[in-house]
Amino acid sequence: MTSVASRAWSSLFVIGAAVVYVFLYAPLVVTAVFSFNNSDIQTLPFSGFTTVWYEDLANDVQMREALLYSFKVAALSVALAATLGTVLALILDRVAIRGKGVLSAAVVVPAVLPGMVLALSLLMMFRYIGVSPGFTTIVVGHMSFIAPIVMFLILSRLRQLDPSLEQASMDCGAGRLRTFWHVTLPSIRVTVIAACLLGFTLSFDEITVTFFLSGVQPTLPVHVWTLLRFGFTPEVNAVFTLIAAVSLVLIVLAAVLLSGWRPHRRNAPTSAPPIEQPAQTNVLALTYERTP
Amino acid sequence: MSAASEWSGGAIEEPLGERAKAAGIRVGLASPALLWVLLIVLIPNAIMLLYSFWTNGLGTIIQEFTTKNYSQALQSNVVRALLQRTFLIAVAASLIATAIAYPLAYLIVRRAGRYKLPLALLVVVPLWVSYLMRVFAWKIILGEKGVLNGLLQQAGVIDHPIKALLYSKVTVILTLTYVAVPYVFLSIFTALERLPTALYDAAGDCGASEWSTFRDIIWPLSRPAAVIGFAIAFVITFGDYVTPALVGGLQGTMLGSIILQEFGTANNWPLGAAIAMVILVVSFVFLGAVSLLARTEAVID
Amino acid sequence: MSPDVGSPVGDLVPPDRVSRSGRSVVELVGVSKVYPNTRDAAVADVTLTVEEGEFFALLGPSGSGKTTTLRMIAGFERPTVGCVRLAGRDVTKLPPYKRDVNTVFQNYALFPHMRVADNVAYPLKFRSVGKAETASRVSEALDRVGMTGFERRLPHQLSGGQRQRVALARALISRPALVLLDEPLGALDLKLRQSMQLMLKRLQREVGITFVYVTHDQGEALAMSDRLAVMHDGRIHQTGAPDEVYFRPKTTFVASFIGKTNLVDAERDATGAVRAGGLALRLATTPAAEQFKVSIRPESILLAEAAEGAANTFDGIVRETIFLGSERELIVEVSGQTLLAKAASNVVLEAGTPIRVGWPAEACVVVVDPAEQAP
Numbered sequence: 001m002t003s004v005a006s007r008a009w010s011s012l013f014v015i016g017a018a019v020v021y022v023f024l025y026a027p028l029v030v031t032a033v034f035s036f037n038n039s040d041i042q043t044l045p046f047s048g049f050t051t052v053w054y055e056d057l058a059n060d061v062q063m064r065e066a067l068l069y070s071f072k073v074a075a076l077s078v079a080l081a082a083t084l085g086t087v088l089a090l091i092l093d094r095v096a097i098r099g100k101g102v103l104s105a106a107v108v109v110p111a112v113l114p115g116m117v118l119a120l121s122l123l124m125m126f127r128y129i130g131v132s133p134g135f136t137t138i139v140v141g142h143m144s145f146i147a148p149i150v151m152f153l154i155l156s157r158l159r160q161l162d163p164s165l166e167q168a169s170m171d172c173g174a175g176r177l178r179t180f181w182h183v184t185l186p187s188i189r190v191t192v193i194a195a196c197l198l199g200f201t202l203s204f205d206e207i208t209v210t211f212f213l214s215g216v217q218p219t220l221p222v223h224v225w226t227l228l229r230f231g232f233t234p235e236v237n238a239v240f241t242l243i244a245a246v247s248l249v250l251i252v253l254a255a256v257l258l259s260g261w262r263p264h265r266r267n268a269p270t271s272a273p274p275i276e277q278p279a280q281t282n283v284l285a286l287t288y289e290r291t292p
Numbered sequence: 293m294s295a296a297s298e299w300s301g302g303a304i305e306e307p308l309g310e311r312a313k314a315a316g317i318r319v320g321l322a323s324p325a326l327l328w329v330l331l332i333v334l335i336p337n338a339i340m341l342l343y344s345f346w347t348n349g350l351g352t353i354i355q356e357f358t359t360k361n362y363s364q365a366l367q368s369n370v371v372r373a374l375l376q377r378t379f380l381i382a383v384a385a386s387l388i389a390t391a392i393a394y395p396l397a398y399l400i401v402r403r404a405g406r407y408k409l410p411l412a413l414l415v416v417v418p419l420w421v422s423y424l425m426r427v428f429a430w431k432i433i434l435g436e437k438g439v440l441n442g443l444l445q446q447a448g449v450i451d452h453p454i455k456a457l458l459y460s461k462v463t464v465i466l467t468l469t470y471v472a473v474p475y476v477f478l479s480i481f482t483a484l485e486r487l488p489t490a491l492y493d494a495a496g497d498c499g500a501s502e503w504s505t506f507r508d509i510i511w512p513l514s515r516p517a518a519v520i521g522f523a524i525a526f527v528i529t530f531g532d533y534v535t536p537a538l539v540g541g542l543q544g545t546m547l548g549s550i551i552l553q554e555f556g557t558a559n560n561w562p563l564g565a566a567i568a569m570v571i572l573v574v575s576f577v578f579l580g581a582v583s584l585l586a587r588t589e590a591v592i593d
Numbered sequence: 594m595s596p597d598v599g600s601p602v603g604d605l606v607p608p609d610r611v612s613r614s615g616r617s618v619v620e621l622v623g624v625s626k627v628y629p630n631t632r633d634a635a636v637a638d639v640t641l642t643v644e645e646g647e648f649f650a651l652l653g654p655s656g657s658g659k660t661t662t663l664r665m666i667a668g669f670e671r672p673t674v675g676c677v678r679l680a681g682r683d684v685t686k687l688p689p690y691k692r693d694v695n696t697v698f699q700n701y702a703l704f705p706h707m708r709v710a711d712n713v714a715y716p717l718k719f720r721s722v723g724k725a726e727t728a729s730r731v732s733e734a735l736d737r738v739g740m741t742g743f744e745r746r747l748p749h750q751l752s753g754g755q756r757q758r759v760a761l762a763r764a765l766i767s768r769p770a771l772v773l774l775d776e777p778l779g780a781l782d783l784k785l786r787q788s789m790q791l792m793l794k795r796l797q798r799e800v801g802i803t804f805v806y807v808t809h810d811q812g813e814a815l816a817m818s819d820r821l822a823v824m825h826d827g828r829i830h831q832t833g834a835p836d837e838v839y840f841r842p843k844t845t846f847v848a849s850f851i852g853k854t855n856l857v858d859a860e861r862d863a864t865g866a867v868r869a870g871g872l873a874l875r876l877a878t879t880p881a882a883e884q885f886k887v888s889i890r891p892e893s894i895l896l897a898e899a900a901e902g903a904a905n906t907f908d909g910i911v912r913e914t915i916f917l918g919s920e921r922e923l924i925v926e927v928s929g930q931t932l933l934a935k936a937a938s939n940v941v942l943e944a945g946t947p948i949r950v951g952w953p954a955e956a957c958v959v960v961v962d963p964a965e966q967a968p
């Protein structure tokens with residue numbers, strides 16, 4: 001018999017869980033709601049619906065410049081991080097050298113260090129070698145924590161691959177480079193794309209590292225950060241809501257890619273070996289390395 | 293070294309004389325990784341260490357070795373108090389986040405049935421919303437004219453807005469907890485999810501109630517993940533300066549805020565570097581200690 | 594159980610044979626299980642009784658509902674309808690930890706963080722057994738399964754067969770009235786499986802505990818069990834002793850799933866004469882149904898002189914012979930029917946040779962297809 005006490009416990013747990021979900025979503029809902037509130041002051045009761053903050057946003061030159069700058073930073077750092085991450089993953093997966101355990105731990109250090117420490121160490125290095133803060137420093141900063149994440153995702157993909165595919169290719173007389181190009185790369189392509197989408201949202205939202213490494217022109221989060229501290233307007237709510245919406249779309253896209261979904265296959269299903277294995281936990285793994 | 297080929301796929305034995313050459317090729321192939329570690333990890337941190345032993349003279353850096361920054365930082369009451377407070381805030385927020393995330397993950401894994409994955413994803417989704425937004429939203433909620441005060445006033449619970457909601461240690465802990473919950477959840481959820489359900493059945497079969505099953509089987513097997521989640525939360529919260537700056541006020545200042553100051557208005561990089569080194573060392577020592585709790589002999593296959 | 598209610602297969606389940614001890618350890622009465630969000634029942638209207646001290650096998654192909662049935666006995670699943678009794682007591686709603694039953698799981702389910710001795714001792718923790726007694730019972734249980742000396746190992750340091758033995762020791766240590774085993778040998782290789790079969794059978798006899806043993810391997814079920822129930826699509830098609838189920842199958846499924854058999858379509862006319870295509874068959878009893886199948890085991894088909902004088906004798910032609918080492922299989926064509934028969938391996942018969950075949954009336958077993966009879 002289920003006792004009354006255990007039922008009571010169960011419902012207590014369920015209520016607790018509901019409270020946690022409210023806790024998790026209340027801030028997001030509040031921000032989104034206030035981005036449509038017709039008042040300068042963030043307070044109840046609502047004074048009416050407006051899209052004026054979004055219109056302000058569209059006319060805000062500084063905001064637009066910051067947005068564009070963030071795009072440039074994200075695009076370049078993700079391109080670099082994707083290349084580097086792939087190379088690092090291939091090295092850690094295939095090259096047998098002494099002290100590989102230490103090497104693989106050392107490679108991911110920038111992603112697990114407190115963001116501020118990474119930023120400061122890079123900042124001081126740049127100052128030491130005489131590079132002044134700006135585009136280059138931000139890109140290097142972003143690349144340093146995105147590349148290990150890309151590497152992590154690709155490495156787990158490489159470890160799922162069937163080694164006999166590559167061996168078969170080499171048996172057929174293909175060299176290592178051609179094997180890599182025709183066999184290995186196509187089978188990790190989807191993972192690389194998903195990792196890029198993930199990296200893009202990470203770069204786009206980054207503040208801790210960026211703040212120390214940016215020069216005169218701020219990225220979007222740095223610009224907003226300044227606004228938050230000196231001269232807040234509900235425009236910020238609007239820009240947050242927009243960024244959140246875009247990030248969510250990108251992330252859903254990355255998750256869908258990682259879980260192996262395809263719109264259609266051009267090849268006959270029998271001729272193509274399964275290239276991506278669906279793995280639900282991958283979707284969660286996406287978020288694993290994300291530190292602010 | 294016994295590996296015969298630089299590609300782990302191959303297994304052809306090479307003559308002795310070739311070995312040195314092969315090892316050379318392997319190091320060559322690995323050189324991007326070595327360069328990465330050198331340029332992004334070793335050199336920057338070495339330079340930071342170097343800076344922390346230099347001094348600041350009126351905005352320029354005097355490159356002479358001294359431990360003055362460390363003695364200044366560690367003897368300063370402000371820094372000591374902040375270090376202690378930052379540590380306590382980070383531990384408190386990480387502990388509370390773990391205490392929230394664990395039961396939630398357990399409940400979802402055990403009771404959510406086919407809604408398991410959607411419900412789990414729903415916990416993680418906030419990570420994809422701008423970090424600044426997540427922190428700043430609490431200012432809107434907890435401010436003197438904020439949403440919570442507004443709701444309470446409308447409901448007639450209070451007459452005058454409560455000021456103490458914002459700008460306090462508790463606010464900082466609350467916000468950092470909020471930031472940390474999804475990470476801790478992720479770590480615990482994936483671990484619980486990996487445990488075969490047969491283990492729950494087997495324990496019940498042996499006569500263990502749900503509570504005994506949890507205490508004897510599930511907790512020992514998922515403790516490492518809880519500890520790792522706690523550690524991730526600690527690293528995130530310990531070095532944070534955004535949260536204290538937005539919702540902390542004077543009461544909620546943390547070590548990160550001081551560093552921000554030393555690199556900003558105070559323009560004392562060496563001192564800032566020394567404090568950053570302290571943060572680095574404290575987090576590594578703490579994480580090392582905590583990782584002892586995560587050790588386990590169990591292998592789940 | 595009245596024969597005119599319940600499912601079509603339920604009708605076919607015979608009244609239980611006279612039990613060896615007369616006391617039932619497990620009774621399932623009209624048990625069905627429909628999993629949430631599924632359409633078909635995983636287990637449909639199962640009624641069975643397991644007697645004390647029996648080695649009872651649940652045999653059926655994958656997906657036939659064996660595991661679900663076992664889990665309802667253990668208490669991990671609750672029947673959608675029906676009643677589970679253990680030692681005469683209704684336990685339908687009791688959680689597993691309140692039932693005097695232990696299970697050996699398909700993948701062993703040893704606790705990965707506990708050493709062998711702690712795994713085995715775990716059930717005693719909830720039965721207020723003192724330290725000294727726990728220690729002696731653990732070593733006794735490990736001794737029984739031949740795992741003495743492995744006390745300090747962790748599960749991942751053991752081979753599959755060794756893990757299985759530990760799981761068995763854990764299931765036996767609290768001396769339950771009943772042990773359930775879900776394909777316990779499924780993950781082991783053939784050789785190991787055979788030696789484990791012997792060990793399990795010996796062990797069951799020694800400890801005298803009732804075993805309910807799930808398997809999809811008919812050879813295993815026939816060799817090990819005192820009685821077995823054959824399941825298909827969630828229903829029990831037949832319950833009985835191995836020889837009874839083998840020689841007197843009730844349904845086409847049982848006849849074809851267990852061993853090799855000849856299944857021929859047959860019909861009975863108003864006079865009671867049975868014809869299968871061109872063959873006039875003589876049966877020991879007159880079947881009730883008009884349309885049915887007749888199962889004739891290959892080894893009951895007699896050849897050449899031996900066939901003379903049998904109730905059914907026909908002239909046929911050898912179509913093919915297959916040498917199997919210890920014996921030879923013959924495919925014989927008789928009036929358009931193809932029959933499988935067996936001969937000694939030293940008998941040499943060319944394809945195309947005429948041959949006389951015959952079998953006694955008792956060798957014809959009338960079987961029905963419950964799916965066709967369903968309303």
Ligand SMILES: Nc1ncnc2c1ncn2[C@@H]1O[C@H](COP(=O)(O)OP(=O)(O)O)[C@@H](O)[C@H]1O
Pocket residue numbers: 628629631634635653654655656657658659660661662
């Ligand atoms: N937890 C479950 N939820 C839904 N359907 C299930 C579940 N477990 C088993 N089934 C279904 O019930 C049927 C019987 O399964 P099972 O009892 O495991 O068969 P067996 O052990 O004989 O292979 C199968 O069709 C299976 O798909």
Ligand SMILES: [Mg+2]
Pocket residue numbers: 659660661
């Ligand atoms: Mg099964």
